[in-house]
Amino acid sequence: CSPESQKGLRRYGELSRLASETRFSINEVEALYELFKKLSSSIIDDGLIHKEELQLALLRSPYGENLFLDRVFDLFDEKRNGVIEFDEFVHALSIFHPHAPMEEKSDFVFKLYDLTQTGFIEREEVKQMVIAILMESDMWLPDNLLEAILDKTFADADADKDGRISKEEWKVFVRKHPSLLKNMTLPYLKDITTVFPSFVFNTEVED
């Protein structure tokens, strides 16, 4: 057993574990590794995705603040150690798979919007997010209009009228407005081996 073949076996074990934990096949996990390599070497080539690298990929600039990018990063970073490792990347993207259940997608978005992680989406949090999206788009709304948007949203989503949206209320709300989960499905993930065909040069298995 040469060191090279031992390394290959270890890698195969890792790939097969990730495939069993997610909706991806081994070849698809390998194709995702091509994407991961690209993202994790864009600023610091250390095999980890730093927040600035995710920001560069999504916003085309590593500088500046973006509340939503921070939240996405935090949810990908399962171990909460400030970087996204490959297994965390594959786990999170699995939720964006077209075959992932809506319930999983809905839970992910709920956690994303529950900024202070209280188990509820509070009105103040929604206000903060609306202000953030307005700033991102260089838009401004007078406070009365902003409050009107919040009133309308909570009249629709906050069934028990306690000023916050519970996970159950959120589930009902997204069922009424499925477009709110549109971002949570990435059709590319169904054809990831075609999007990153170069994985075949490093593959451990031939499907």
Next chain:
Amino acid sequence: ASPVTMNAFELISKSRGLNLATLFEK
């Protein structure tokens, strides 16, 4: 839709920070 008829989450979901499809663009 105008902002008044739009619910807050529709607005929020337009953030570029939430559009992960960008990761796959070459």
